[in-house]
Amino acid sequence: MDIFILQLINGLSLGSIYALVALGYSMVYGIVKLINFAHGDIIMVSCFTMYTAMEIAGLPLLVSIPLTLILTAVLGIIIEKLAYDRLISKGVERISLLITAIGVSIFLQSTFQLIFKADSLRYQAFLPSKTISLFGIEPSLKSVVTIIVSLVLMLALTLFVKLTKVGKAMRAASEDASAAKLMGINTSNVVAFTFAIGSLLAAVAGILYFESYPRIEPYMGGMLGLKAFVAAVIGGIGSIPGAMAGGLILGVAEAMTVSIGLSSYSDAVVFGILIIMLVLKPSGLFGKNIREKV
Amino acid sequence: MSAEKMLSVKDLHVYYGQIHAIKGIDFEVEQNEIVTLIGANGAGKTTILHTISGLIPAKEGEIKFCGNNLTAMAAHNVTKLGLSHVPEGRHVFSEMTVLENLEMGAYTRKDRSKISEDLDFIFTRLPRLKERRKQNAGTLSGGEQQMLAIGRAYMAKPKMMLLDEPTMGLSPLLVGEIFEIIKLVNQMGVTILLVEQNAKLALEISNRAYVLETGRMVMNGLSKDLLNDERVKDAYLGG
Ligand SMILES: Nc1ncnc2c1ncn2[C@@H]1O[C@H](COP(=O)(O)OP(=O)(O)OP(=O)(O)O)[C@@H](O)[C@H]1O
Ligand SMILES: [Mg+2]
Numbered sequence: 001m002d003i004f005i006l007q008l009i010n011g012l013s014l015g016s017i018y019a020l021v022a023l024g025y026s027m028v029y030g031i032v033k034l035i036n037f038a039h040g041d042i043i044m045v046s047c048f049t050m051y052t053a054m055e056i057a058g059l060p061l062l063v064s065i066p067l068t069l070i071l072t073a074v075l076g077i078i079i080e081k082l083a084y085d086r087l088i089s090k091g092v093e094r095i096s097l098l099i100t101a102i103g104v105s106i107f108l109q110s111t112f113q114l115i116f117k118a119d120s121l122r123y124q125a126f127l128p129s130k131t132i133s134l135f136g137i138e139p140s141l142k143s144v145v146t147i148i149v150s151l152v153l154m155l156a157l158t159l160f161v162k163l164t165k166v167g168k169a170m171r172a173a174s175e176d177a178s179a180a181k182l183m184g185i186n187t188s189n190v191v192a193f194t195f196a197i198g199s200l201l202a203a204v205a206g207i208l209y210f211e212s213y214p215r216i217e218p219y220m221g222g223m224l225g226l227k228a229f230v231a232a233v234i235g236g237i238g239s240i241p242g243a244m245a246g247g248l249i250l251g252v253a254e255a256m257t258v259s260i261g262l263s264s265y266s267d268a269v270v271f272g273i274l275i276i277m278l279v280l281k282p283s284g285l286f287g288k289n290i291r292e293k294v
Numbered sequence: 295m296s297a298e299k300m301l302s303v304k305d306l307h308v309y310y311g312q313i314h315a316i317k318g319i320d321f322e323v324e325q326n327e328i329v330t331l332i333g334a335n336g337a338g339k340t341t342i343l344h345t346i347s348g349l350i351p352a353k354e355g356e357i358k359f360c361g362n363n364l365t366a367m368a369a370h371n372v373t374k375l376g377l378s379h380v381p382e383g384r385h386v387f388s389e390m391t392v393l394e395n396l397e398m399g400a401y402t403r404k405d406r407s408k409i410s411e412d413l414d415f416i417f418t419r420l421p422r423l424k425e426r427r428k429q430n431a432g433t434l435s436g437g438e439q440q441m442l443a444i445g446r447a448y449m450a451k452p453k454m455m456l457l458d459e460p461t462m463g464l465s466p467l468l469v470g471e472i473f474e475i476i477k478l479v480n481q482m483g484v485t486i487l488l489v490e491q492n493a494k495l496a497l498e499i500s501n502r503a504y505v506l507e508t509g510r511m512v513m514n515g516l517s518k519d520l521l522n523d524e525r526v527k528d529a530y531l532g533g
Contacts, residue, residue, distance in 0.1 A: 014318070074318075138383035145485050165401070168394055168397065168398060168403065171387070171389070172387050172390065172391060172398050174388070175387050175388065176385055178349055178369075178381070178385070178389060179381060179385040179386075179387065180398075181348075181349065181368075181369035181373075182347060182349070182369060182373060182378070182379045182381065182385075182447075183370075183398045183399060183401045183402075183450070184370045184371075184373035184374050184401045184450065185370055185374065185401055185445075186370045186399075187370070221344070282375055
């Protein structure tokens with residue numbers, strides 16, 4: 001039983017990282033119907049930024065983290081303004097946006113490979129690798145911190161979108177961009193802002209994830225990004241609670257697969273869940289529009 | 295009536311790709327008027343309103359509103375100048391509450407106390423919206439959604455309101471109610487440009503009218519004259 005709870009905590013920890021990244025996919029998709037293939041690479045950029053700040057510049061942790069978060073969010077805005085903004089305002093076909101996103105992804109990967117070379121770099125985890133006592137079980141400190149930080153962020157995001165003026169503008173633009181413009185909402189700025197939030201959450205996810213897997217290289221965003229995208233689809237892409245639920249489900253399923261000794265099948269389980277979901281409810285758990293293809 | 299031209303459109307051309315949808319039209323709306331634009335399906339009425347409010351670009355021509363050139367202006371800036379658009383098909387935010395929809399209408403405003411006065415005004419005049427203010431707009435009936443769409447546009451405190459087929463798909467009773475609301479909005483000092491398929495009612499409440507046929511203005515005049523015009527009667531008033 002304790003083992004089960006321990007694995008559940010590990011799963012929730014991994015799942016909350018998927019959820020943070022999935023939110024970026026889902027929120028951007030909700031507004032511009034773009035599957036942002038470069039989103040996984042944002043995680044990679046945040047890790048290299050963190051690495052540069054900590055290991056190369058020797059900055060203290062409490063400077064490195066906010067610096068990384070800010071720079072990653074700004075990068076999200078820059079990418080949106082340079083690569084997507086004009087295409088979106090011209091109302092181009094979605095396939096053009098998709099191809100642009102793939103281009104951005106390749107650009108980021110290649111740029112970082114050029115700067116940091118292809119070998120993986122060792123990254124010094126800052127949380128100690130110890131366990132803590134919690135109601136008679138002993139989960140790792142890293143898992144518990146990851147879960148708490150993610151839950152706080154998800155709660156904050158939910159309240160932000162529900163209650164603030166900018167959050168409401170995001171929902172309005174996501175539901176009906178033309179009508180939002182008629183309200184006087186500058187949807188182009190709303191989109192850029194959404195990219196910033198998505199990138200910020202991805203940076204947090206990146207920093208937390210590489211506490212447990214402290215090796216970074218330019219292509220590392222791929223698998224994590226892909227799984228988070230799967231989480232977003234399972235939850236219903238475009239839906240904020242969907243991304244959170246999808247991420248947690250995937251993380252727990254993956255951890256449980258590992259715990260029953262089938263760790264080499266964990267990726268298969270992730271994609272198996274995706275296939276089952278697409279067959280049973282293509283719009284995802286929280287998705288409404290069945291006809292919308294993903 | 296003041297002679298100031300609130301809205302003037304000159305030699306406007308609009309294309310969808312190769313399709314020449316609006317072929318050089320001119321018209322004007324004066325302050326405090328209700329002007330109606332009538333025309334058959336596909337004549338280009340919606341296209342004209344979309345071009346005025348900046349949702350689609352003009353190819354040629356000029357649109358002026360209260361001395362501002364709107365021709366190449368982004369939609370959100372047009373709204374800030376005091377021109378609100380109630381789009382065809384209502385387009386309320388169906389997953390937001392009635393209250394949130396009305397708040398979105400006031401998005402560009404900063405005068406909080408005036409905003410809540412206007413909200414009270416809408417809730418007094420449209421009590422059904424008040425009852426349902428916590429409900430998602432998607433759960434409202436068609437008539438209620440139309441009232442919400444008009445209320446939302448009113449919340450921007452506009453100088454002028456564009457209304458695109460506000461009575462589409464509504465029962466005769468509701469049509470009457472919507473027309474009463476439009477008159478009320480006008481009495482509150484909002485100039486109205488009304489697009490309608492229901493030409494008879496539109497001519498009855500408006501001061502002047504323009505008749506659009508496949509992208510061209512073919513007729514205009516005082517609404518009371520057009521109501522008795524044989525050609526208008528034949529084509530738009532059911533003989
Ligand atoms: N997005 C579009 N792409 C291509 N052609 C369009 C588009 N929208 C409208 N059109 C064409 O432009 C012309 C004018 O359309 P518009 O919607 O402005 O007419 P309307 O007078 O509003 O008609 P209705 O009474 O049906 O609302 C029509 O021939 C229509 O087919
Ligand atoms: Mg129309």
